[in-house]
Amino acid sequence: MSEDAVVAKVKVVDMQPDTKEDILALVRKTVAEQTEERKIAEILKTTCDEKYGSAWHCVVGKSYGVWVTHETGSFIYVEINGLNVVLWKNGKASVISS
Numbered sequence: 001m002s003e004d005a006v007v008a009k010v011k012v013v014d015m016q017p018d019t020k021e022d023i024l025a026l027v028r029k030t031v032a033e034q035t036e037e038r039k040i041a042e043i044l045k046t047t048c049d050e051k052y053g054s055a056w057h058c059v060v061g062k063s064y065g066v067w068v069t070h071e072t073g074s075f076i077y078v079e080i081n082g083l084n085v086v087l088w089k090n091g092k093a094s095v096i097s098s
Contacts, residue, residue, distance in 0.1 A: 012077040
C-alpha cells in the first residue's frame with residue numbers, strides 16, 4: 001500500500017506542530033509498509049526513542065482502551081486504516097539487571 005493511500009485522522013494530540021507532522025509521516029509510512037500491529041508499534045517506539053530520546057511507548061490495535069500519563073508535549077492518538085495508534089513519552093529508559 002502506498003503512503004498516499006494511507007489516511008490518518010488525529011483524534012487527540014499534545015505536541016508541537018512540527019513534531020506532530022514528523023510523527024504522522026512516520027505513522028503513515030510504517031502502516032503502509034507493515035501489516036502486523038506488534039511490528040508497527042515496535043518500529044514507531046524505536047524510531048521515536050532514537051529521534052526524540054527515551055522512553056516512548058506505543059499501542060496499536062483495532063479495539064482497546066488506554067489511559068496513560070505522558071510528558072507534556074508528547075502524546076498522539078491517531079486513527080489510520082482501521083487501526084488506532086497511541087504513542088506517548090513517559091519516563092526514562094532503564095536497564096534491568098539481574
